[in-house]
Amino acid sequence: MRLRNIPGADKAIEESEYCFNNPETLKGRWKEQFPAVRPLYIEIGMGKGRFIMEMAARNPDINFLGIERYSSVLLRALQKMEQTPLPNLKFICMDAAELEEVFAPGEVSRIYLNFSDPWPKDRHAKRRLTSRQFFFRYHNILAKDGRLEFKTDNQDLFSFSLEEIPLAGWRLDAFTRDLHRDPVLNEGNIMTEYEEKFSSLGNPICKLIASR
Numbered sequence: 547m548r549l550r551n552i553p554g555a556d557k558a559i560e561e562s563e564y565c566f567n568n569p570e571t572l573k574g575r576w577k578e579q580f581p582a583v584r585p586l587y588i589e590i591g592m593g594k595g596r597f598i599m600e601m602a603a604r605n606p607d608i609n610f611l612g613i614e615r616y617s618s619v620l621l622r623a624l625q626k627m628e629q630t631p632l633p634n635l636k637f638i639c640m641d642a643a644e645l646e647e648v649f650a651p652g653e654v655s656r657i658y659l660n661f662s663d664p665w666p667k668d669r670h671a672k673r674r675l676t677s678r679q680f681f682f683r684y685h686n687i688l689a690k691d692g693r694l695e696f697k698t699d700n701q702d703l704f705s706f707s708l709e710e711i712p713l714a715g716w717r718l719d720a721f722t723r724d725l726h727r728d729p730v731l732n733e734g735n736i737m738t739e740y741e742e743k744f745s746s747l748g749n750p751i752c753k754l755i756a757s758r
């Protein structure tokens with residue numbers, strides 16, 4: 547993602563009622579951080595937040611947390627949230643490498659990864675959010691019957707992800723390399739900002755669902 551440093555973004559996030567600062571202090575207590583006790587779904591690398599905001603609006607019986615590494619990007623989601631607040635959605639500005647410091651075992655019921663950065667160089671494979679190293683982290687925070695859903699238009703990253711799943715001890719439940727033409731997997735699909743951009747260029751969208 548092209549990134550423009552927005553002056554004041556860090557401060558806006560620090561002061562926002564929709565963001566958790568020091569999220570590691572809430573480990574094991576995420577249920578209490580929302581008006582109602584519900585299952586917790588997270589999106590990692592949520593960008594400007596269209597997907598998770600629409601998910602939260604459509605699913606009031608689920609609590610959602612959007613995770614984004616860059617404050618300048620997260621700020622865009624916060625601005626939208628100020629216009630249309632949702633009681634079941636909050637945000638954290640953090641690197642997903644620290645997930646296990648923030649969530650207790652089993653605390654998360656579902657993980658969404660949408661159009662994650664591809665890190666194309668082999669030596670950076672560990673940084674991909676669908677590398678086995680990240681699947682181990684997800685294993686440590688996900689509920690027993692939890693699952694992970696991943697979408698991308700990047701064919702190489704998708705092939706890599708399909709290979710990593712069994713190597714990490716996970717199970718591939720479903721996948722498609724043309725989501726928008728798959729009536730089953732596309733049902734209720736919410737397009738992310740990147741999905742809209744790349745599908746309008748004619749790129750097929752890939753999706754997989756994985757669990758343990």
Ligand code: SAM
Pocket residue numbers: 547590591592593594613614615616619640641642643659660661662663738739740741
């Ligand atoms: N999910 C959005 C979409 O589909 O439109 C944004 C996709 S953008 C290519 C990837 C996003 O993931 C960026 O905003 C980036 O900052 C964030 N990201 C990448 N690695 C991350 C990490 N380790 N932890 C948290 N966010 C990360």
